[in-house]
Amino acid sequence: MPRRTDGEYLAFVRGRVTALRRAAYLLCGDSHGADDIVQETLTKLYSRWSRVSHVENLDAYVNTMLVRVFLDERRRGWWKVALLDWLPERATTPPPVEERSVVHTALMGLPPRQRAVVVLRYLCDQPVKEVAHILGCSEGTVKSQASNALDRLRLVFDELPDAVTVQDRR
Amino acid sequence: MTDDDRAVRILRTMPDDPPLPSTVDVERTMAEGRRRRRVRRWSGGVALVAVTAVAAGGGTVAASALRDTPAAPVKPVTVPSKKAPAKVAPVVPKDCKVTLLPSGEVKKALVTAGDPTGRYHAGRVYPRPGGVHTVVWKDGELLPVPNMPGSDAGFRDINSSGIAVGYSYVGDEERAYALAGGTVRRLAGGRAVAGAINDRGVIAGTLGGAFDGGTPVIWKSYRAEPTRLALPSGITRGSAAAIGEDGTVIGAIYRNTRDEGIPYLWRPDGIGRKLAVPKGATGFWVSSISNGWLYGSAVHDAPDGSMRSFTSYRYSIAANRYEKLAVQLSNDALGAENGWVLSTIADPVILAGKRIVKLPRYNKMKEYQVTAFSADGKTAAGYTTDSTDNEVVANRPLKWTCR
Structure with a gap:
């Protein structure tokens, strides 16, 4: 049972x-x-x-x-490779890129592992030790990846007026 | 950096709900989960049996269940033993035994690649949570080789001379390495991944990112500068992932960043072509190359994209012809020169013609990945992926040897 x-x-x-x-x-x-x-x-x-x-x-x-x-x-x-030159369309298409927020676009601009660090560390509030465990890397790597990711995000965000932050909040 | 960092604050304002309504089907997770349990139960009990293959057809799975796609259960039937004629390879692998490869004091370890002779295996061990150390075994013994630098390091292939290739990360950038003569050295070409090496020492890989394609290349030796593989007109990105003993390279080309990729083959003379697709399929995923054959899965997508199913095939490069395999295997099929195929149907199995030989379990563990198959089909390797009460993923490095 x-x-x-x-x-x-x-x-x-x-x-x-x-x-x-x-x-x-x-x-x-x-x-x-x-x-x-x-x-x-x-x-x-x-x-x-x-x-x-x-x-x-x-x-x-x-x-x-x-x-x-x-x-x-x-x-x-x-x-994983598909042969056809097209991919099957799903019933609904995602919203056009311009409707996505600046923050979303910036996050997607990070490479997958860096993005995983940022999402786990700052958006899922996982401690560094836990992030390291999940990603199979050292705590030092998590810290450096997080730092690099934030540096890249700052390049985008520093161009934003504070008001944009509010507009991003839907 | 603190949580008060402005970048973090802005990040946390992100509207984080997916814009489209959920298509997650909880009932289907239970139905598919039950099916996976059933398949495991079917495979339980007997250490090793030969079974009569029943053509399983395409096992339909949810589009999301891209891994762990075992066939419908087939009824095990013991095949009477036949004495093989002298000098003729046995019809099926026999007397298969499993051994745990040594990993020092560290339990968590896995095999990531093996050579055509079955003597060399490459893998990694996890000496502490989050830490990774690359290793090589020869004849089942750990060799004293240096670690690959960088994080998340792994060997993707090793040849019969014991030269291993793979890649690791510095930050988020991949760096390709070869282990040769007791030294780990970086391959030329900047950011790169190395995917495979053949017994002539030719390495196939990709300059640029591993995930979305870059520039497909070969290195004629681990000391050589990379040589670009030609892409068709209008295509700027591709990848090279496997190489045959004759120098045939298998990879993919990408039309755009959201493309799943179109499988592509470069002949030893460098001339490339798209691969054909099995009749009625929407695609073909290649999982290995051996002796002029590609092994993999035909993909069948429902017109509305809601379902994706797979059928196991092999493809003759010379004849440009697909052959359906006798049963549905997972998407990790590895071929041997005699046509035997190593894969998993929950348990590790070798498909010999129409017969399935189940490889013995290690320590009653139930979930396996296979990663290496020798050219003669008598040595296989892989690892467990069971979840235990103490470990989310309990990896144990394993080698199977058969007669």
Whole structure:
């Protein structure tokens, strides 16, 4: 008998899909991509559900899985190739670039690993030690990546009047 | 830097909800999760059996479930043993054994590549949380080799002379390295990734970023300057990821930054062409090259993009012909020269013609990635990815040897 039930899974997931989509969207910058990452993370979680009862901090566990899915997909993406010159369109197209915020665009301008550091450290409020664990690098690397990322973001943000910050808040 | 930093404050104003409504399907996570559990249960119990393959067709999976896509369960049937004629390779691998490769005091380690002879394996160990150290094994023993500099270092391939190639990061920039003669040296060409090396010492890789394509190149040796591989007219970005013993290079070309990439083949004389697609498929993902064959998965996308399914194929470069494999494998299929294919159907398996030989588990662990297959099909390597109560991902480096 599973030590965690389907009912507990549903209760856990339904309360967190929004936050997981948010984190995935910050990482990959694309609604559909974010949903794919969350879908795969939750599928993995469910397939292990009966075995995770000893995990004390389930949220941290799931966040780690989510970031690993994102980075694995990016890494594997190098191998993943489609033949056609087009990609299937989804039912709804994303908003045009100009409707996206300056902050969003700046974040997406960071390379994937730097972006993961920024998202985990500043937007998911994970401590440096935890970020290092999730990303498989040293705490020093996390600090230097965060510092480099913020330097790059400052180049963009320093051009912004403070008012833009407010406009970005939708 | 503090949390009061203006850049951090501005970041935190970011409207962070995805603009489109959610398509996350919780019911489907449970259905797919159950299916993965079932497949694991099917694979439980027996240490090693030969099974009669049942054509599994394309296992339909959610578009998101790009990894771990095992076939529908097939019924295990013991195949009567037949005495192989002298000097003829056995029809299926036999007497397969699993061994844990040594990783010093460190438990968490994995194998990332192997050479055609099956004697050399490359990998990495995690001496402390967040730390990574690249390693090489010869005949199952750790060699005293220097670590690759940089963070998140990993070898992508190793040849029969024990020359390993791979890359690491400095900040967010990739740097390509080769380990040769007991020395780790950086490959020429600036920011680069090295993807593969053949027994002639020719290295295939990409200048620029690893993820979105750059300039596909070969290095004729680890000391050589990179030689650019020609891209078709109008294309500016590509990547080179694998190289055959004859110098054929497999990679991809990219039309734009959001492109998944179009698989591309450069002949040993440098002439390139797009790869054909299996009939009825929307794409083909190559996972390995061996003896003139490519192994991989045909991709089938639903017209509305809501579903993506896969079918395992191999492709003859000379004949420009696809052959469907007898069963659906994961997207990590590695071919041997005799046509055997190493992959995972939850457990690690070798597909020999129409027969599946399941490789033994290590320590009752249930989740595996395979990363190396010798040219004769008798040595395989990979690692576990189980979650345990103590570890989110419990990696253990493994080698399987068969007769």
